Amino acid sequence: MWHHFTKRHRLAFLLALLSVVALVLVGRWLNATKVGGQQPAEPFRIAGNFYYVGANDVAAFLITGPEGHVVLDGGYPTTAPMIMASIAKLGFDIKDVKVLLNSEPHPDHGGGLTVLQQASGAQLWASDASADSLASGGDDPDVILPLRALIWIGVLGYPAARVDHRFKDGDTIRIGPIALTAHITAGHTRGCTSWSFPVRDKDRVLNVVSVCDTGVLATSRYPEQAADRERSIRVLRTLPADIWVTNHARAWGRYRKFVASGTAKNPVDPFIDPEGYRAYIDAAEAELRQGRVH
Numbered sequence: 001m002w003h004h005f006t007k008r009h010r011l012a013f014l015l016a017l018l019s020v021v022a023l024v025l026v027g028r029w030l031n032a033t034k035v036g037g038q039q040p041a042e043p044f045r046i047a048g049n050f051y052y053v054g055a056n057d058v059a060a061f062l063i064t065g066p067e068g069h070v071v072l073d074g075g076y077p078t079t080a081p082m083i084m085a086s087i088a089k090l091g092f093d094i095k096d097v098k099v100l101l102n103s104e105p106h107p108d109h110g111g112g113l114t115v116l117q118q119a120s121g122a123q124l125w126a127s128d129a130s131a132d133s134l135a136s137g138g139d140d141p142d143v144i145l146p147l148r149a150l151i152w153i154g155v156l157g158y159p160a161a162r163v164d165h166r167f168k169d170g171d172t173i174r175i176g177p178i179a180l181t182a183h184i185t186a187g188h189t190r191g192c193t194s195w196s197f198p199v200r201d202k203d204r205v206l207n208v209v210s211v212c213d214t215g216v217l218a219t220s221r222y223p224e225q226a227a228d229r230e231r232s233i234r235v236l237r238t239l240p241a242d243i244w245v246t247n248h249a250r251a252w253g254r255y256r257k258f259v260a261s262g263t264a265k266n267p268v269d270p271f272i273d274p275e276g277y278r279a280y281i282d283a284a285e286a287e288l289r290q291g292r293v294h
């Protein structure tokens with residue numbers, strides 16, 4: 001009956017269809033990026049100078065030092081005020097944050113960086129692919145078109161961040177005694193960055209790995225993605241991890257470990273979880289083999 005419709009009717013029908021498709025995709029996107037994961041959460045010390053300052057699921061971390069602090073990830077634009085309140089609650093000054101880092105530039109991790117940057121004056125470092133996205137307010141050529149259009153019109157985008165420095169895979173970002181090494185573990189996005197760094201806690205040095213999300217979204221695909229994920233899994237397996245986290249706090253058991261920390265003889269011990277790190281990578285590899293997308 002298609003040919004019975006007038007041109008105008010066909011256009012209206014197509015527009016309606018496109019709207020429905022866009023709504024379904026936005027729903028999937030919001031679910032995948034876990035908008036629900038931005039309830040306020042108690043900030044806490046994980047170990048030494050390494051703190052949790054994120055929301056209940058959308059993670060953010062503070063690493064403090066005598067020459068300036070580092071904040072990893074900014075949450076959504078609306079998460080940033082929570083992150084700043086958490087930093088203040090721990091007794092630190094947002095103005096002493098000198099370095100901003102990012103796991104990946106989707107709105108749940110890159111969206112709040114501009115707010116944090118404006119409040120702190122900190123320098124933002126990003127991988128090449130992430131830098132392009134952060135500097136354009138979340139645009140990403142790998143995101144499927146209907147969603148990309150929503151980024152362009154500001155529904156899914158965020159205020160563009162000023163990227164001060166671009167790093168290459170394996171580069172180490174230093175400020176005072178803090179040294180964080182960037183590992184570009186592409187797959188979720190092309191510039192997805194995992195971070196490894198040592199943390200001194202009393203008389204021991206603990207290796208921390210912050211893993212960039214390893215899952216793949218149906219709305220964010222690119223041709224080299226499978227090969228990138230293979231490589232990323234290999235890279236992650238080589239990193240020594242006493243403590244591991246990811247940019248979604250549920251994935252590494254933030255709340256469970258935080259609660260256990262409250263009653264542990266040494267409050268750091270519940271965060272020491274090399275087995276959990278290996279299990280996370282195994283699960284990422286299983287998802288890749290099964291072709292599972294979110």
Ligand SMILES: [Zn+2]
Nearest residue numbers: 104106188213
């Ligand atoms: Zn993402």
